[in-house]
Amino acid sequence: MKVLFDTNILIALETPGEILPESLAEMVRLARELKYEICVHPAQVEDLKRDKDETRREVQLSRLRQYPELDDPPVPTKAGLQALGWSEANDNDRIDNLLLFATKRSAVSFLVTEDRGIHAKAKRAGIAERVHDAEDFLAYLREQDRANRSVQTECVNVETVSVSHLDSGDALFDSLRADYEGFDGWL
Numbered sequence: 001m002k003v004l005f006d007t008n009i010l011i012a013l014e015t016p017g018e019i020l021p022e023s024l025a026e027m028v029r030l031a032r033e034l035k036y037e038i039c040v041h042p043a044q045v046e047d048l049k050r051d052k053d054e055t056r057r058e059v060q061l062s063r064l065r066q067y068p069e070l071d072d073p074p075v076p077t078k079a080g081l082q083a084l085g086w087s088e089a090n091d092n093d094r095i096d097n098l099l100l101f102a103t104k105r106s107a108v109s110f111l112v113t114e115d116r117g118i119h120a121k122a123k124r125a126g127i128a129e130r131v132h133d134a135e136d137f138l139a140y141l142r143e144q145d146r147a148n149r150s151v152q153t154e155c156v157n158v159e160t161v162s163v164s165h166l167d168s169g170d171a172l173f174d175s176l177r178a179d180y181e182g183f184d185g186w187l
Helices: 007-014 022-033 042-049 054-064 078-084 091-104 116-124 134-152 171-179
Strands: 002-005 037-039 110-112
Touching: 002 007, 002 091, 007 022, 007 042, 007 054, 022 037, 022 134, 042 054, 042 091, 078 091, 091 110, 091 116, 110 134
Parallel strands: 002 037, 002 110
Antiparallel strands: none
């Protein structure tokens, strides 16, 4: 699943020389562990390119390059924007609308933003359950992680361990070794 973080969250994650809040670090770690792909919208790159501070602009753009960019995200028509009740008074509104529209059209599963205006637009468009603030998205990821772990450990007589901790000489592997030539090399 793909997730977009609003530009302000990405900047907080990628600002060198600043202490990263523990909750944001945990959010990114859990998202990666749960196989969420954190990506950027091309409009976010465009947004950062407008920064008049050349040094800050280049630093932020260089850090954004570590995230995959959404390929060919959907673009709303003017009539589509009107139908959704989304205004577009300036470039910031346009970029917000592009992020929201990518979410509405399921180019991404979630949008994470602290922008209350984006949350209001998401509610009007019927996608509020897919647009979270950082705290709510972290809570969602924690719940997904707990559910994932309970499924993995539901069997009381089975212990989940890394392959590197297995004893290849264990009798458990005897029948596999007998049936599959090269089993030891594979293991």
